[in-house]
Amino acid sequence: MTDDEIESVLSDSHEGSEQELPVIQLCGLVEELSYVNSALKTETEMFEKYYAKLEPRDQRPSRLSEIKMSAADYAQFRGRRRSKSRTGVDRGVGLTVDQKLELVQKELEDTKDDLRHMRANAERDMQHHEAIIEEAEIRWNEVARAVHEFEKDILKAISKKKGSILATQKVMKYIEDTNRRRDNMKEKLRLKNVSLKVQRKKLLSQLRQKEEVGEALHDVDFQQLKIENAQFLETIEARNQELTQLKLSSGNTLQVLNAYKDRAKAEAVNKRLRKQLAEFRAPQVMTYVREKILNGDLEKSIKMWERKVEIAEMSLKGYRKAWNRMKITNEQLQADYLAGN
Known part of the structure; x- marks a missing residue:
């Protein structure tokens, strides 16, 4: 909502105050004014933040929220605003x-x-806390392991009879071993720290050399590098074209080779068939007639035996039926005989 609309709403509310307005209209007007005030307050705060970033601290004016005004001054100020809005100033x-x-x-x-x-910052803090937690867990595991070893080696010896001297010796040995392990760990960490320092120094020197080399390069060197890069790109493009042509030639060669292979296979088959055809000899007429008659006799014999097999199968079926009837009759006779006795 613009300032003109706000002034119109205020003027309407002032004019409406002289008359009696319904409660619903008053509630709507109050709600609308509250919404307008909240929007103006948000815009004012945003403008104050932006203005505070631009102006130095000693030249900043007092914020609107810090200005204190009495009720009479505020009413007079609103009256002046209304009079200005009415007169059109x-x-x-x-x-x-x-x-x-x-x-x-x-x-x-x-x-x-x-x-x-x-x-x-939150991620950095989280990583720091995770490292602290991990270190605490490692330390806790070491302490738990040390307690377990102490209980296993010392407390069991103390609980036994006549074990005070042995327990004292074990305690001293345990302390010496612990100190020795701690010294070894300290020496390892010292050596590791020295190696890390050497590595850091080496990396810094390499970085310094790279920076010096980068500063030593001039525009002429960059132009020369650009020219060489363009030449290399042209060479690469030419080699790519040659490679494409070689691939096409290779494909054509493979096709021709496959065609020759197929042709060689066809020629081999043709040669074998020609050889069989050359070696083929037609039989004599009488031999052919005898073979034909023999073939006919064999076919007749096969048909005759097939007929005999069919007749035998039919006879077998009849015999099976007769056997089944005889078996049923025998069972009935046995049943009647047993019933008569």
């Missing part, structure tokens, strides 16, 4: 939509930056 021009949009975008970018920094 020119007022200060407010922010345009583009300016408000720019302020909102800057505020959004600042908020995103703050969130990014907060996320980075």
Whole structure:
């Protein structure tokens, strides 16, 4: 809602105050004014933040929220605003939509930056706490293992009879072993620290050399590198074209080779068939007639035996039926005989 609309609402509310308005209309007017006030408050706070970032601290004016005004002064101030709105006196021009949009975008970018920094700090803190927890767990495991070993080696010896001297010796040995392990660990950590320092120094020297080499390069060197790069690119393009042509030639060669292979196979089959045809000899007429007669006799014999097999199968079926009838009759006779006795 613009300032003109706000002034119109205020003037309408002032004029309506002279008349009696319904309660529903008054509630709607109050709700609308509350919404307008909240929007103006948000815009004012955003503008104050943006203005505070631009102006130095000693030149910043007092914020609107810090200005204290009495009720009479506030009423007089509102009366002056209403009189100005009625008389049509020119007022200060407010922010345009583009300016408000720019302020909102800057505020959004600042908020995103703050969130990014907060996320980075939170991740760093989380990693730090995770490292502390991991170190505490390792230390706890070491302490638990030491307690277990102490109970296993010392307390069991003390609980036995006449074990005080032996227990004292074991305690001293345990302390010496613990100190020795600690010294060994300290020496290992010292050597590791020295090696890490040497590695860090080496990396720093390499980085310094790279920076010096980078500073030593001039525009002429960069131009020369660009020319060489272009030449290499042209050479690579030519080699790629040659490779493409070689691939095409290889494909054509494979096709021709496959065609020759198929042709060789066909020629081999043709040669074998020609050889069989050359070696083939037609039989004599009488031999052919005898073979034909013999073939006919064999076919007749096969048909005759097939007929005999069919007759034998039919006879077998009849014999099976007769056998089944005889078996049933025998069973009935046995049953009658047993019933008569």
